[in-house]
Amino acid sequence: MIIPRHSTKELILKHDAGVMEIRQEPFSKLRLMYFQNGSTSNENSVELRIILDEGADLNCFFGMLGGMASRLVVETRLEGIGSRVRQRTLYFGNGEQSFIMISNTVLSGRETSAEIESKGILAGSSQARFDGNIHIQQTAKQSKGRLDEHTLLLSPHAKMNAIPGLKIDTNDVKATHAASMTRVDDEQLFYAESRGIEEHEAVRLIAEGFLAGLYKDMPFMENMHQLIQEKIWQL
Amino acid sequence: MTATLNYIKDLNRETLDKANSTHYMKGARKGLSRELVEYISKEKNEPRWMLEHRLKSLEVFLKKPMPSFGPDLSGLDFDDIIYYAKPGEVTNAHSWDQVPEDIKRTFERLGIPEAERKYLAGAGAQYESKNVYHRLKEKWSKVNVIFEDMDTALQLYPELVQQYFMKCVTMHDHKFAALHGAVWSGGTFIYIPAGVNVNQPLQAYFRMNASSMGQFEHTLIIVEKGAQGNYIEGCSAAKYETPSIHAGLVEIFVKEDARFRYSSVENWSRNTYNLNTKRAIVEKNGVMEWIGGNMGSGCTMLYPCSVLRGEGSSADHLGIAFANTNQIQDTGAKVIHVAPNTTSKVVMKSLSKNGGKAVYRGLLNILKGAKGAKSQIKCDALILDDHSVSDTVPDMKIAENDVSIGHEASVGKISEEQLFYAMSRGLCEDEATALIVNGFIEPIVKAMPLEYAVEMNRLIELEMESAGAVG
Amino acid sequence: MFSIKNLKVSINEKPILQGLSLKIKPGEIHAIMGPNGSGKSTLANTIMGHPKYTISHGEILMDGENLVSLKADKRARAGVFLAFQYPKEIPGVTVLSFLQMAVAAVRKVRGEPQLNPIEFRKLLRSLLAEFSLDAKFMNRYINEGFSGGEKKKMEILQMALLEPKIAVLDETDSGLDVDALKIVAEGINRLASPKRGILLITHYQRILHYIKPHFVHVMIEGQIVKSGGPELAQQLEQEGYDWLRPLVTPL
Numbered sequence: 039m040i041i042p043r044h045s046t047k048e049l050i051l052k053h054d055a056g057v058m059e060i061r062q063e064p065f066s067k068l069r070l071m072y073f074q075n076g077s078t079s080n081e082n083s084v085e086l087r088i089i090l091d092e093g094a095d096l097n098c099f100f101g102m103l104g105g106m107a108s109r110l111v112v113e114t115r116l117e118g119i120g121s122r123v124r125q126r127t128l129y130f131g132n133g134e135q136s137f138i139m140i141s142n143t144v145l146s147g148r149e150t151s152a153e154i155e156s157k158g159i160l161a162g163s164s165q166a167r168f169d170g171n172i173h174i175q176q177t178a179k180q181s182k183g184r185l186d187e188h189t190l191l192l193s194p195h196a197k198m199n200a201i202p203g204l205k206i207d208t209n210d211v212k213a214t215h216a217a218s219m220t221r222v223d224d225e226q227l228f229y230a231e232s233r234g235i236e237e238h239e240a241v242r243l244i245a246e247g248f249l250a251g252l253y254k255d256m257p258f259m260e261n262m263h264q265l266i267q268e269k270i271w272q273l
Numbered sequence: 274m275t276a277t278l279n280y281i282k283d284l285n286r287e288t289l290d291k292a293n294s295t296h297y298m299k300g301a302r303k304g305l306s307r308e309l310v311e312y313i314s315k316e317k318n319e320p321r322w323m324l325e326h327r328l329k330s331l332e333v334f335l336k337k338p339m340p341s342f343g344p345d346l347s348g349l350d351f352d353d354i355i356y357y358a359k360p361g362e363v364t365n366a367h368s369w370d371q372v373p374e375d376i377k378r379t380f381e382r383l384g385i386p387e388a389e390r391k392y393l394a395g396a397g398a399q400y401e402s403k404n405v406y407h408r409l410k411e412k413w414s415k416v417n418v419i420f421e422d423m424d425t426a427l428q429l430y431p432e433l434v435q436q437y438f439m440k441c442v443t444m445h446d447h448k449f450a451a452l453h454g455a456v457w458s459g460g461t462f463i464y465i466p467a468g469v470n471v472n473q474p475l476q477a478y479f480r481m482n483a484s485s486m487g488q489f490e491h492t493l494i495i496v497e498k499g500a501q502g503n504y505i506e507g508c509s510a511a512k513y514e515t516p517s518i519h520a521g522l523v524e525i526f527v528k529e530d531a532r533f534r535y536s537s538v539e540n541w542s543r544n545t546y547n548l549n550t551k552r553a554i555v556e557k558n559g560v561m562e563w564i565g566g567n568m569g570s571g572c573t574m575l576y577p578c579s580v581l582r583g584e585g586s587s588a589d590h591l592g593i594a595f596a597n598t599n600q601i602q603d604t605g606a607k608v609i610h611v612a613p614n615t616t617s618k619v620v621m622k623s624l625s626k627n628g629g630k631a632v633y634r635g636l637l638n639i640l641k642g643a644k645g646a647k648s649q650i651k652c653d654a655l656i657l658d659d660h661s662v663s664d665t666v667p668d669m670k671i672a673e674n675d676v677s678i679g680h681e682a683s684v685g686k687i688s689e690e691q692l693f694y695a696m697s698r699g700l701c702e703d704e705a706t707a708l709i710v711n712g713f714i715e716p717i718v719k720a721m722p723l724e725y726a727v728e729m730n731r732l733i734e735l736e737m738e739s740a741g742a743v744g
Numbered sequence: 745m746f747s748i749k750n751l752k753v754s755i756n757e758k759p760i761l762q763g764l765s766l767k768i769k770p771g772e773i774h775a776i777m778g779p780n781g782s783g784k785s786t787l788a789n790t791i792m793g794h795p796k797y798t799i800s801h802g803e804i805l806m807d808g809e810n811l812v813s814l815k816a817d818k819r820a821r822a823g824v825f826l827a828f829q830y831p832k833e834i835p836g837v838t839v840l841s842f843l844q845m846a847v848a849a850v851r852k853v854r855g856e857p858q859l860n861p862i863e864f865r866k867l868l869r870s871l872l873a874e875f876s877l878d879a880k881f882m883n884r885y886i887n888e889g890f891s892g893g894e895k896k897k898m899e900i901l902q903m904a905l906l907e908p909k910i911a912v913l914d915e916t917d918s919g920l921d922v923d924a925l926k927i928v929a930e931g932i933n934r935l936a937s938p939k940r941g942i943l944l945i946t947h948y949q950r951i952l953h954y955i956k957p958h959f960v961h962v963m964i965e966g967q968i969v970k971s972g973g974p975e976l977a978q979q980l981e982q983e984g985y986d987w988l989r990p991l992v993t994p995l
Binding site for chain 3: 223224225226228229230231232233234236237240244246247250251
């Protein structure tokens with residue numbers, strides 16, 4: 039698929055999107071959403087390969103909520119000068135769900151920037167793996183890369199494997215990554231309880247808040263919000 | 274100042290490598306075989322169980338594959354290596370006069386103690402070192418502390434050694450552990466009895482041994498309940514004799530309420546593959562500290578590992594890696610949280626320059642049952658020019674939810690604002706850079722034993738100056 | 745109505761409160777003063793039920809019911825309120841949704857009718873205005889990025905919303921400039937009523953210029969060493985705490 043130069047497009051992918059290749063021509067803007075909330079007996083796999091030309095701008099959001107075994111592979115290559123990507127992945131696992139998410143972002147053009155964020159909640163016996171890589175090549179001078187992976191673990195049986203990788207081949211760049219895995223913060227819980235909110239409710243509130251910041255400026259926010267609320271109510 | 278700068282410029286790794294070939298291994302065999310292993314054991318007059326252990330290790334080594342990750346090890350030709358040489362077969366003891374001037378001056382510049390210089394130059398002045406060693410030995414034996422070279426320890430305390438030898442890192446762990454199990458020779462044995470606090474650092478160069486070539490040294494350290502100790506391994510100057518592969522093993526047993534710190538600065542010369550394995554098992558409320566600097570060798574794979582097996586145990590890993598021209602420093606830390614309420618902290622700083630490649634490879638494994646685990650990992654990389662490279666590959670496997678895990682990393686060049694600020698106060702660019710680099714590594718150098726902290730700083734200065742302009 | 749009997753509290757096996765007793769009747773305003781490290785915050789947090797404190801002895805009674813075995817949310821619903829010294833941020837959770845939930849919980853317990861979302865918004869908006877907080881605060885994440893003054897105002901606003909029987913104010917005056925202090929103090933005075941007990945915990949005298957306590961207690965090393973009327977506060981302002989140290993019973 040080609041996103042023509044100077045155009046602005048919105049693309050919503052369904053959970054049977056399969057393998058897709060996209061090329062963003064110079065100065066095109068693409069807003070891409072992939073939403074997966076299928077039945078929990080399904081297996082899903084989506085692979086995206088995206089190339090960005092000069093000045094292209096990609097804002098993509100992946101919501102991984104459903105399915106029994108889900109796989110998401112996103113490869114983004116920022117080849118054109120000044121191209122940018124903001125990628126956000128949200129996952130919420132319960133029961134026996136498993137999510138494998140692989141995100142590879144390669145910056146080869148000058149002055150490119152990549153912001154890769156992932157936030158997830160794992161409850162029940164669910165498991166997730168987020169393999170995030172940012173590779174800044176030697177030609178990508180003055181580029182910036184940021185990789186953030188944060189997981190809230192709600193159950194002692196949940197499992198998380200986070201591998202945030204930075205591969206930096208030149209020095210005139212700024213690259214950071216941060217990852218955290220925690221359970222619900224005791225002090226936050228106490229604060230909510232001190233306002234009469236019962237523990238179970240408080241956990242739901244905090245869990246919802248944990249994810250809220252990630253998608254608050256996305257269109258279809260209400261939809262997402264509702265789906266997440268539904269999953270939270272099942273906790 | 275200029276005279277110093279000049280000879281530093283002239284000093285390069287080749288000088289060290291050249292000297293290597295002149296006296297190396299006349300008559301000693303190359304290649305690995307069952308006969309060689311039996312020969313080694315017989316030469317050392319080892320108990321039967323050790324011979325069996327060696328042979329079993331050899332079997333495992335031959336079967337195991339090479340590691341599937343990390344730098345390219347295809348240059349390693351196992352048949353082209355001398356695994357063992359009798360004392361005398363290696364003319365370790367050439368005189369101090371024969372050592373090239375620039376080597377001597379490097380040692381001087383680095384402020385290395387006289388006795389150690391000669392050891393490092395292979396001038397075999399065990400004389401001085403032997404005296405120092407004997408004095409300290411008397412002091413320790415009064416409190417039943419054992420600090421002996423490994424071969425001797427096996428002879429004097431066979432049951433004690435057998436209880437622990439290769440139980441922390443076993444021959445099955447990986448190919449180089451198996452190799453080590455087959456051909457190990459020399460090394461350090463330290464035993465600190467319960468409740469004893471050895472507050473003076475035990476240093477490797479105290480127990481020098483002419484027969485050891487240093488490639489397959491085995492260090493076994495046992496710290497009994499409530500005891501404390503501190504060991505400094507390695508040298509901070511380029512070792513004059515350069516074996517091509519270094520597959521040593523360090524095993525440390527930190528028992529309940531005990532505390533141990535292991536400091537090392539590894540600085541082998543260019544064509545060495547530094548494939549050491551270091552691991553500590555920490556019991557209840559025990560504390561293990563790893564402080565390391567990795568400067569030399571062509572290719573290093575070094576990931577000190579702490580296994581937090583006892584409740585409330587903790588580990589601190591602090592390290593610096595410096596990758597210069599044609600060097601790959603593939604280092605990091607492995608921490609495995611097994612028991613509840615364990616804590617770990619990892620701070621790693623790396624510098625890469627002139628095409629060097631610094632890689633941080635870490636593993637954090639929180640096993641099921643390790644409730645209340647807390648871990649903070651920080652790895653920062655400074656890339657000093659546009660053709661050097663840095664990778665950060667942390668792997669976090671979490672199987673418990675009652676945990677608090679944080680990881681942060683940043684990679685980049687020296688901040689322009691910092692540089693500008695320093696220069697606006699009158700420092701030239703080189704000075705400003707050096708200042709900032711020092712600040713970058715300061716938290717780690719601060720934790721090093723004083724003599725080594727000074728040497729570390731100078732070593733970095735040396736590396737920064739070598740091969741031309743800074744940055 | 746509210747009484748603490750011989751409370752002994754420790755944290756990580758370290759004893760902090762050494763058998764503290766206190767009675768607060770409806771309509772009374774009590775002030776507790778003491779030097780740093782005297783255990784004032786421990787008292788406040790223990791009354792609210794912070795899990796990290798262990799009660800080894802004693803009772804906390806609210807209308808005859810012993811709260812000691814109850815979790816914080818049950819205590820809140822029983823009418824206990826704590827204005828935190830360092831209110832916690834909860835990212836992603838708006839002031840609106842947080843308070844909506846809190847109010848719903850407390851109204852349910854009291855058998856009061858629930859407010860529909862529009863009514864609640866209206867109520868919240870007017871309260872924000874009362875405390876000189878911008879209406880935008882409704883959609884901000886609770887305590888995230890709030891200044892010290894804004895946090896304290898938000899605490900008292902919550903008190904106004906939840907209408908507790910007993911309100912414990914933990915160093916509500918710390919870190920406030922004069923204007924913020926006035927607003928906060930006015931808020932507290934508005935909430936003082938013959939039905940409500942207020943326990944004001946403070947290190948400095950300042951807030952007592954605006955809020956007149958009926959009783960003043962001095963806490964040193966986990967004990968109340970002296971109780972008196974408002975003039976005790978003035979004496980402390982002039983003489984400090986040292987003259988009371990001899991009254992501390994050693995462990």
